[in-house]
Each structure stands twice: as structure tokens, then as C-alpha cells.
Amino acid sequence: MLRNGWCSLAGAQHGAWTPICAKYQVFSPFCKSFLQELYVAAITASHALVAGRSLGRNGLMVRFLKRGKEAGLSRWIVDAIALAYESLGNIMEFTQADRRHLDNSNQDTGSLEKADDALKYDSRHASHDFSCIHSKDLLPAEEGEEATKHFLQELVNILLAYISKSLKRSSKVVDFHYPHQLKEGLEGFSLELPDQPDNLEQLLVDCRDTLKYGVKTGHPRYFNQLSTGLDIIGLAGEWLTSTANTNMFTYEISPVFILMEEVVLRKMHTIIGWQKEDGDGIFCPGGTMSNLYSVLLARFHLFPAVKTHGMSAIPRLALFTSAHSHYSIKKSAAVLGIGSENVIVIRCDERGKMISSELNSSIDAAKSKGLVPFYVNATAGTTVYGAFDPLNEIADICERHGLWMHVDAAWGGGLLLSNKHRVKMQGIERAHSVTWNPHKMMGVPLQCSAILVKRKGLLQECNQLCAEYLFQPDKAYDVTYDTGDKSIQCGRHVDIFKLWLMWKAKGSEGFEAQVNHCLENAEYLYYKLKRRTDFQLVFKGKMVLTAEHEIHGEESDPDPTPLTLHIPKPTHLHPLIPKPTPKPTHLHPLIPKPTPKPTHLHPLIPKPTPKPTHLHPLIPKPTPKPTNLHPLYLDPTPPPGSHVAPKIKAKMMEEGFTMIGYQPLEDKVNFFRCVFSNPATQREDVDFLLDEIARLGCEL
Numbered sequence: 291m292l293r294n295g296w297c298s299l300a301g302a303q304h305g306a307w308t309p310i311c312a313k314y315q316v317f318s319p320f321c322k323s324f325l326q327e328l329y330v331a332a333i334t335a336s337h338a339l340v341a342g343r344s345l346g347r348n349g350l351m352v353r354f355l356k357r358g359k360e361a362g363l364s365r366w367i368v369d370a371i372a373l374a375y376e377s378l379g380n381i382m383e384f385t386q387a388d389r390r391h392l393d394n395s396n397q398d399t400g401s402l403e404k405a406d407d408a409l410k411y412d413s414r415h416a417s418h419d420f421s422c423i424h425s426k427d428l429l430p431a432e433e434g435e436e437a438t439k440h441f442l443q444e445l446v447n448i449l450l451a452y453i454s455k456s457l458k459r460s461s462k463v464v465d466f467h468y469p470h471q472l473k474e475g476l477e478g479f480s481l482e483l484p485d486q487p488d489n490l491e492q493l494l495v496d497c498r499d500t501l502k503y504g505v506k507t508g509h510p511r512y513f514n515q516l517s518t519g520l521d522i523i524g525l526a527g528e529w530l531t532s533t534a535n536t537n538m539f540t541y542e543i544s545p546v547f548i549l550m551e552e553v554v555l556r557k558m559h560t561i562i563g564w565q566k567e568d569g570d571g572i573f574c575p576g577g578t579m580s581n582l583y584s585v586l587l588a589r590f591h592l593f594p595a596v597k598t599h600g601m602s603a604i605p606r607l608a609l610f611t612s613a614h615s616h617y618s619i620k621k622s623a624a625v626l627g628i629g630s631e632n633v634i635v636i637r638c639d640e641r642g643k644m645i646s647s648e649l650n651s652s653i654d655a656a657k658s659k660g661l662v663p664f665y666v667n668a669t670a671g672t673t674v675y676g677a678f679d680p681l682n683e684i685a686d687i688c689e690r691h692g693l694w695m696h697v698d699a700a701w702g703g704g705l706l707l708s709n710k711h712r713v714k715m716q717g718i719e720r721a722h723s724v725t726w727n728p729h730k731m732m733g734v735p736l737q738c739s740a741i742l743v744k745r746k747g748l749l750q751e752c753n754q755l756c757a758e759y760l761f762q763p764d765k766a767y768d769v770t771y772d773t774g775d776k777s778i779q780c781g782r783h784v785d786i787f788k789l790w791l792m793w794k795a796k797g798s799e800g801f802e803a804q805v806n807h808c809l810e811n812a813e814y815l816y817y818k819l820k821r822r823t824d825f826q827l828v829f830k831g832k833m834v835l836t837a838e839h840e841i842h843g844e845e846s847d848p849d850p851t852p853l854t855l856h857i858p859k860p861t862h863l864h865p866l867i868p869k870p871t872p873k874p875t876h877l878h879p880l881i882p883k884p885t886p887k888p889t890h891l892h893p894l895i896p897k898p899t900p901k902p903t904h905l906h907p908l909i910p911k912p913t914p915k916p917t918n919l920h921p922l923y924l925d926p927t928p929p930p931g932s933h934v935a936p937k938i939k940a941k942m943m944e945e946g947f948t949m950i951g952y953q954p955l956e957d958k959v960n961f962f963r964c965v966f967s968n969p970a971t972q973r974e975d976v977d978f979l980l981d982e983i984a985r986l987g988c989e990l
């Protein structure tokens with residue numbers, strides 16, 4: 291049996307492939323046959339590649355995998371072969387020449403034995419054997435540098451292959467499996483943790499499998515979330531950040547990153563419209579935490595005593611947000627002890643924008659009930675509709691009532707970088723705090739979110755506890771650079787470097803072009819949908835931000851992506867699906883008409899007992915179904931048509947060639963929303979998405 295051996299296929303010019311077989315010990319006849327077929331397959335693959343065909347998991351690939359495992363080959367080589375052939379495509383077609391190669395190879399049983407004489411082993415192209423190496427053999431172990439180098443190089447090869455495949459439209463967005471399948475293990479991929487250490491060969495296989503069964507969020511046809519795409523410079527920044535493996539709480543252990551954060555935050559303040567010398571902020575683990583900081587700061591600003599004496603020392607507070615805002619505002623109120631019931635939800639218009647007059651009347655109503663209003667959240671780019679609240683109108687109301695104004699621009703903040711589209715953000719400079727997620731519209735790798743505060747020093751005052759083991763006042767440098775006491779965390783991940791590096795690589799102009807491209811895709815989708823009869827927009831009017839007030843004579847609503855759509859009940863089915871037979875209005879004369887239900891029963895048949903209106907006094911009356919449901923109450927009876935989007939999404943996941951999200955909202959049934967934040971997405975991908983949804987819908 292072959293143990294700890296390998297076979298690599300080195301590419302030659304003009305698509306020719308040269309097999310290199312080396313380092314084998316004892317071969318069984320079965321294993322010799324397998325390697326012989328592999329030798330022939332290399333030639334066959336070159337023919338298919340030159341001819342423009344592909345060799346994938348179907349046909350020979352399946353046979354090689356099966357026979358390789360039966361022959362006792364280590365799983366590493368089998369998976370390596372699988373990856374190599376999978377990269378060539380999905381289906382192979384054999385020509386007569388290919389079949390002659392196979393027939394000749396079956397007769398030439400000595401070709402493998404002659405491989406050592408015919409070919410010299412080239413160590414520069416050889417794969418390294420990791421089956422006897424464990425993590426303890428890597429650095430900082432003595433003489434571990436060489437093994438570490440080869441292991442990381444192999445890992446980089448896996449990552450590069452994944453990145454390349456993610457950007458190919460012919461590849462799948464997801465190889466979907468249900469949870470029980472992944473838990474039970476697929477092709478040897480196990481999630482269970484061993485008592486004894488696995489070797490590096492197995493770890494590389496696990497890395498490859500982890501990527502294989504995950505979702506390619508950088509794929510041009512991934513529209514599922516607000517964070518999509520894969521920026522190579524940002525990825526490099528993330529690699530460097532992990533290599534540095536430091537913390538963001540003091541300057542002494544993170545001097546360069548601390549200064550980078552200061553520079554980037556100042557740049558973002560300027561873009562918002564605040565003075566350079568004013569403003570503060572930190573990077574947080576996501577937009578939810580950034581929004582929580584805003585509520586925390588607003589409460590401390592109004593009632594500083596809450597930091598030491600708690601909620602019992604202050605009156606009952608009220609905060610306000612729109613019905614379409616992110617759920618993190620309610621979550622923040624719950625976490626901070628304010629209470630989710632004290633979050634007053636303001637109605638929105640049909641486009642999802644907060645109605646400012648409703649906000650003003652709700653503040654007055656809260657005051658009349660004895661509550662103390664202190665905070666208003668305005669959203670710049672809602673999660674579902676992509677709507678922008680009227681910031682200047684909300685700012686006027688906040689100034690009139692003396693309230694803290696926060697703008698949740700986690701999604702829409704990127705529009706500030708676009709001269710064409712930032713008009714929708716007018717009034718953001720009047721906010722007291724802003725949430726901005728560069729990992730969304732700007733395409734920075736997850737995670738990268740900032741809470742930006744207009745008043746300098748407030749973060750420090752609110753959160754400072756002066757831990758003596760970290761924040762000594764007598765350090766040799768200016769301790770104002772120890773930013774850890776601004777945070778409610780202690781340890782804080784370095785999220786700044788990848789953003790700083792991307793800004794250096796693109797410049798503000800590059801980010802502007804990227805944002806404009808995303809909005810152009812959204813505009814293209816809008817006009818495509820207007821021309822199609824098999825889709826219906828959730829509401830009329832364009833949701834794309836444009837510099838002009840009118841396009842083609844139509845008034846444009848300057849809201850950014852995502853666009854929302856749903857599939858109506860089709861009036862005409864697919865031509866291959868027969869139309870349903872109409873129910874006959876007149877039956878055949880030989881078929882008797884159904885007997886009508888008698889209105890009066892026979893006098894000897896007792897009348898049915900009427901359903902009692904009042905039950906026995908010991909039997910409790912049934913609880914009536916509430917007419918006004920709580921927002922979290924789930925009606926067990928879904929409205930008609932709500933099942934369409936989930937069924938299409940389920941089939942879409944199983945086939946795996948694109949992904950898009952869906953959700954209900956208020957009185958609307960489940961509908962799709964299309965998100966554009968991936969610069970790799972082009973118009974052809976938009977066309978593919980619409981055709982794919984229509985195709986899957988016709989198959990329901």
C-alpha cells in the first residue's frame with residue numbers, strides 16, 4: 291500500500307501535462323493501476339483543456355477518488371487530485387483520441403515502473419509530505435523554520451486557489467449541506483475534536499474542506515448580505531494584523547496601529563463635516579456595538595450619575611427610532627437597562643423613511659406620560675429598504691427638544707465618499723454621533739465598524755475606570771494615546787490596519803468609484819425589473835441615489851441599494867407546464883347533480899346541538915386571538931404568497947449558483963432584496979440573478 295507518498299502534475303507549455311511520480315514504497319497491484327490511470331488522465335486532461343472542455347468531479351474524477359481510497363492512498367493526495375481536477379471544470383467529454391489514450395494505457399502496464407527512469411524528480415515542484423509533521427514541529431521549535439515555511443506556503447496555495455475560484459462565475463457560490471450532514475461528516479471532514487494531535491497533512495485538508503463547505507462571499511453573484519466582496523489589499527491587511535497579534539488598549543504595545551486609528555478617525559470626522567480638532571471615536575466589533583455606544587454616551591451625557599449610581603438614580607427614559615431601523619437600538623436599550631418597551635417606534639412612509647411629524651408628536655406624548663426623552667436614532671440606509679431618514683428635519687426636532695441625535699449610517703456611510711451621491715446624507719454633520727461600517731459599502735473585510743462622536747473626551751469620561759495594571763499615568767509617553775479606557779472592552783482587535791491600507795491603495799477617489807459602481811448596478815437592476823413582466827417591485831419608484839432630480843422624465847427617489855422585489859403569482863406559466871384544467875360549470879347530462887344539503891331534517895332526526903356560547907363555569911373560556919399582535923408575536927397562519935420566496939431560496943441554495951436574501955416586512959409577504967456592495971459584480975451577474983429566480987420559480 292502507498293503510504294506518505296505523492297504524485298504531482300507539473301504543467302508544461304501549450305497545455306501539455308507532465309506526470310511526476312516519486313517517493314513510493316510498496317505498491318499493491320490495485321494502487322499501481324490507480325496511478326497508471328492518473329498518468330493517463332493527465333494526458334486526457336490536456337486534450338480536454340486545449341479543446342476548451344473541462345474535467346471535473348463527474349466521470350473520471352469520481353472513479354479516481356473511489357479507486358484512490360480503495361488503494362489506500364492518503365486522503366491528502368486524493369483531495370489534492372480532487373482540487374486540481376475540480377479547478378478545470380465540472381464535466382468532461384471524451385473524444386475518440388481520448389478513448390484511444392485510455393485503451394493504450396490499459397495495455398501498457400509497465401509505464402508506471404519506467405517513470406523513475408524516464409523522468410527526474412524535481413524537488414522545486416514537489417508537494418511536501420506533512421503526514422509526519424505536527425504543530426509542535428513548527429516555530430518556535432528548534433529547526434522549525436523550514437517546516438513552518440513549507441506549511442504556510444501550502445496554506446497560501448490553498449487560499450489563493452479559493453480566491454481564484456471565488457471570482458469565477460462558473461463556480462458555485464455555495465456547496466450547501468444541511469447541519470446534520472456537516473455534523474455527521476462529509477468525505478472524512480469531521481468537526482469533532484481529537485485527544486491526540488492531528489498531523490499537518492490533516493490540518494491542511496481541514497482548511498480546504500472548511501473553505502469548500504463555506505459560502506464564497508466574494509463571488510460576483512453573492513447578493514445575500516450587506517457585506518460582500520473580497521478586497522485583496524484588505525485581505526493582506528488582515529493577514530498582517532493576525533501576524534502582529536497585538537491589542538489596541540495601549541500605545542506601548544500597539545504604537546503604529548493606535549496612530550493609524552487616530553488618522554483614519556480624523557479623516558472620517560472631516561468627511562462627515564466636523565472640525566478636525568473636535569471629534570472622537572473608536573473602532574468596534576460591528577454596527578450593533580457602535581449603536582450601543584451611542585445610547586450609552588447619550589445617557590451619560592444627560593445623566594452622568596448613572597455611571598456610579600445606576601438606573602435607580604435617574605428617571606424613566608425614552609428613546610426614539612423608526613419602524614425600519616436596525617433591531618440593535620432595541621437591543622441596546624435592553625442591555626443598558628433602559629428597557630425595550632421604552633423604545634418608541636416612529637412610523638415610516640411607504641419608502642421606509644421616518645415621518646418627522648410623527649417623531650415630534652411622539653416626543654410630546656412621551657413627556658405627557660412622565661417619560662424623559664433623551665435620544666433619537668436616524669437611519670442612513672435601512673437594512674431592508676435602504677431608506678434614508680430626513681436628517682435635517684430630525685436634527686431640527688432634536689435641537690428643539692434638547693435630544694441627542696445619532697445617525698446609524700452603518701450601511702449608507704460609504705455614500706459620503708461619493709460626490710454624486712452624498713447629497714442624501716445632508717444633515718449628518720448635525721448629529722452628535724454616527725455609526726459607520728466600512729466593511730459594508732466600502733468593501734473592507736469583516737469586521738470594521740466605527741462609532742464617531744462629535745464631542746471630544748466623552749468616550750473617555752463615560753467608560754474610564756483607570757485600571758492601574760494598564761493605564762499608569764506616569765508612563766514615558768503621552769498617555770492620551772492609551773485608548774483602551776475609551777472602550778467598554780478591555781482587549782480590542784486591530785480592525786484599523788486593513789482599512790488604512792485599502793485607503794492608501796485606493797485613495798478617496800478609488801472608494802468613490804467603487805461606491806458609484808455599486809449604485810450603477812442598482813440602477814441597472816431597477817430598469818431591468820421595469821421591463822420584465824415576471825417580477826413586481828415592492829413599491830413604485832426608483833431606490834437609487836442619483837445626482838439628477840429626474841431621469842427619463844421620472845422623479846427619482848435618491849435611496850441607495852438594496853432594491854427589493856418579489857415574484858407575483860404568475861398569470862402565464864412556463865410554456866412546458868400545462869395550464870390547469872378549468873373546473874366545469876355544467877356536468878355531463880349522465881352525471882347526476884350533487885344532492886343539495888337539506889335545509890330541514892326529518893322530524894324524527896334530532897336537530898344538531900348548537901355549540902354552547904358559555905362553557906361550564908369550571909372550564910376556562912378560550913383565550914381570544916389578539917387583534918393587535920405584539921411585534922415579536924408570530925402569526926401561525928402566513929399570508930398567501932409568503933411561501934414563494936422561501937421555496938425559491940431553498941432551491942437556490944441547493945443548486946448554489948447565486949444567493950439573495952428575503953424577508954417579510956409589515957403587511958408585505960416575503961420578498962427578495964438585492965444588495966450591491968461587491969465591486970466584482972457586473973451587469974451580467976444582475977441578469978443571471980433575475981433569470982435564475984424566474985427559472986426556479988417556474989419549477990415550483
